[in-house]
Amino acid sequence: MALKLPSLLLPLLLQLLLLLQPGASDDNDFVFNGFLGANLSTEGAAEITGGGLLELTNTTGQRRGHAFYPAPIRFKPSPPGSPFSFSCVFVFGIVYNDTQLNNNSIAFVVSPSNKLINSGGGGGVRNGTRNNSTDNLVAVDLATADSPDVAGFDENTIGIDANSVRSVNTTAAGYYAGGNGFMNLTLSSGESMQVWVEYDSRDMRFNVTLSPSKVEKPRIPLMSSTINLSEIIKDKMYVGFSSSTGLLLASHYILGWSFRMNGQARPLNMTALPSLPSLPSPPPFTPSSPSRPFPPPAPDKPKKYLALWWSVGGALMVVLAVTASAVLIMMRKKKPAAAAPREEERWDMGYGPHRFSYRELYAATGGFKEKELLGKGGFGRVYRGVLPSSNMEVAVKRVSPGSKQGMKEFIAEIVSIGRLRHRNLVQLLGYCQRKKELILVYSYMPNGSLDKLLFEGRGPGLSWYQRFQIVKGVASGLLYLHEEWEQVIIHRDIKAGNVLLDSDLNGRLGDFGLARLSDHGNDPQTTHVAGTMGYMAPELTRSGRATKATDVFAFGVFLLEVASGRRPIENQAAEGETVLLDWALSNWKRDVIGECADPKLMGEYPPEEMELVLKLGLLCSHQLPAARPTIRQVMQYLLGDFPLPDVTATYMDMTLLDLPNEEMCPLTVSSPTCFSTNSLLYGGR
Incomplete structure (x- = not known):
């Protein structure tokens, strides 16, 4: 046995030596x-x-x-x-x-x-x-x-x-x-x-x-x-x-x-890896051309000239000090009454957001460096920052002076969300106004906007469970705006790009620059058409009036894009699939609504939940404002408190042209009283 021991150990020793080499193992497995x-x-x-x-x-x-x-x-x-x-x-x-x-x-x-x-x-x-x-x-x-x-x-x-x-x-x-x-x-x-x-x-x-x-x-x-x-x-x-x-x-x-x-x-083996060379230090300064030496120092002046200069300088300082004191006394005697605050600052006095100094936000973003840029658009740029005083991460929205979001929209955003508190709304922490520059400060959302994950493939793909939770979260936030806060807030720009994701991938509705407020029971006073193409309800182009129903329409398109992984308008899509809403409605009529599901999900979702979100998206995006459910009804459908009504193709095909004055026809999902038969709503597929 003593003679056989070395022969048994030799292969093991050879294997150990191979493993210690920099490039160990065979061609299919090396390190x-x-x-x-x-x-x-x-x-x-x-x-x-x-x-x-x-x-x-x-x-x-x-x-x-x-x-x-x-x-x-x-x-x-x-x-x-x-x-x-x-x-x-x-x-x-x-x-x-x-x-x-x-x-x-x-x-x-x-x-x-x-x-x-x-x-x-x-x-x-x-x-x-x-x-x-x-x-x-x-x-x-x-x-x-x-x-x-x-x-x-x-x-x-x-x-x-x-x-x-x-x-x-x-x-x-x-x-x-x-x-x-x-x-x-x-x-x-x-x-x-x-x-x-x-x-x-x-x-x-x-x-x-x-x-x-x-x-x-x-x-x-x-x-x-x-x-x-x-x-x-x-x-x-x-x-x-x-x-x-x-x-x-x-x-x-x-x-x-x-x-x-x-x-x-x-x-x-991280401890065995070689170290990177350190960054080189800058070379010491040397004159670039010996043919042009530095000029020699000037010779010393006689001491009597120095005494003269000291005397003249001292006299000048005394004269300047006396003059400045006299001017100050005169200005105090003639000081006018305090000027009234500028119109754009009056709102500031009754609302909660903190006012940051420009110096603090400049330091937080490293001087608004490009490497801290989170996103940019027509409104300006958003930067990641860390507040020096609290070490808190924030998102800093720097509004472009010439952007479509000017002072009026800036004030609207602060007034709208300054005192809102809801887990599915982006929290406004404060603002800054410096000359004509407008800056908003929000809670930082580490996972960015939903559209980046849905359409641009940034980060991991979202599972159906995560998408369904995001949809319910945004609906909850919208319910708070429409019905649960002290005033009604019409958001006017609901879309995946304005839904931000926190560290736990909870959806939070943000960007209130187009929002409008009104008291409960009153309509918001606006006739200005605003929103994003593909999410705008058809009645907006006729009256320009934003309502809860126009928000619900945009939310319906949002439901479709989350379920399908498609933008509302895809110019590169196949014929008949350019407009998401039209394509989804066509599939629903052919009883193949499931074909709208995002292929990236690989079929890993409960079919009944996918069908619910797609059909609810179509119902919310009905051409008739009165035919759309309220956001409270939407929330009840998503939570499973009530089953989604079974509607017919005829019902979904109705347009504004079928109803000369929709104000006189209070059609709702629960009671279609304007039609001669209830079968339009409940007799279908």
Whole structure:
């Protein structure tokens, strides 16, 4: 037995030695905890530094670098079929000479070749000016600057590129930090960050997750897209990294890398990874041209001139002080009565929001820096900020002086929501007025606006449960505005873009710049047409009068877009599907209303809830204002307190033209008294 022991231990020792190497394991499962001694195929500026970093580009401008695992990896079975699932983890860092400047990008690449000689554009992967339909490239791009040659890329953006210069999905860099919501990250911060790239071939689900290197993998991916890679991925492909720089100086590094086919990539040993070089200090100042030396110091003046200057200066100071005192006394004697407050400030005295100083908001947003920008539109820009006094995160809405939201709307928003308190309404914390500049301060909603998740693919996709809770939450907030507050508030701009999501993905209705108030029992006094195309009730174009019913109409369109994942107007949609409301009504008439469900939900929803939301959306969006349910009835239907009425196609087809004076026909869902038979409402499908 003593003779056999070494022979038994030898394979175990060899296996242990392999695991200790930088690039351990076979071609389908490898890990590099640093790259000292690693065998990689490099090209361009890429090289392995003495400290074990994979440096893709150095501080030379306009350079590209590529580094690939040396052997091709089989991505499809034999005989060929659908591609395998795969998983990748890597840590990267971008170091600039000037951290305020940005540059191009870095990319993880799956390519049929380990040579990208003719590449350019994002991450040095492709040239955006040509057709790439035959490139068979898949890439995850981390762009630190606008990429004019790669469509869809802005500064500090991550995107999935599947064989096209137009990315399948792009989103701002950041991560979901549990209860703290979405946290922004700056790719060019000089700090190391970790990226997880995962493709599930069964569901065709492509996930990308990002976090600081010291933070564990977030449970919610940054991006999640459905992509069919069958026609893009070849039988064998190379995996690696590509990077490019522009005119600015930067170094792009990979600190560690793990990859696995048909399984979860092994985690990196973060303590074993090499360190990023620190940001270089600015060089000491030296004169730019020795031929133009600094002038020699002037010779000392005689002391008698100094005494003279002191005497003259002292006399002048005395004269100025006496003059200033005299002017002050005269002004006090002639001081007029205090001026009346300006009209736009009188509302200020009776309402609750706090008035912030401009200095405080300037400091909170870092001087309204672009990296803190949350969104922008015709009204102006919204920034993320942290109040210095309380360390509270806030959203700061800076209204453009020439925007459609001027002083009148600014006052309306403060008066409307300054004292509102409801868990499904965005809380206004205060305001600031500086000369002609108007600023509003809200509670910060870390998950942004609902339309970004529904239509732009930012962040994780919303489940049906989350969508149904958001719908009920917004309905509850609207009920509070219409019936439960001390006055009636007509919102006038209900849409997915004005629904914000807090850290728990609760829906909160915001943006009250178009809101109108009235006492209960009275109509709001407005004849100005306002709202967003696709959400505006048809009677608004006739009378211009906003009512509770016009809010309900917009809420109905909102229900349809949440259930279908479509915008109210899709110009690129197929014929007959451009207008969401018309398309949904057509499907309902054909008894296939379920076909309106968002395909991204993959059928994972209770059919009865989906049908309820779609049919209720159509009922709320009826052409006749009196035929729409009240928001209280809507809430009862959503909570299941009452069943949704069964209506007929004839009932849904009625328009304003069928009713010359709808004021004289108080049609409601519960009592259709204006029609000769109740079968219009209850005898249908």
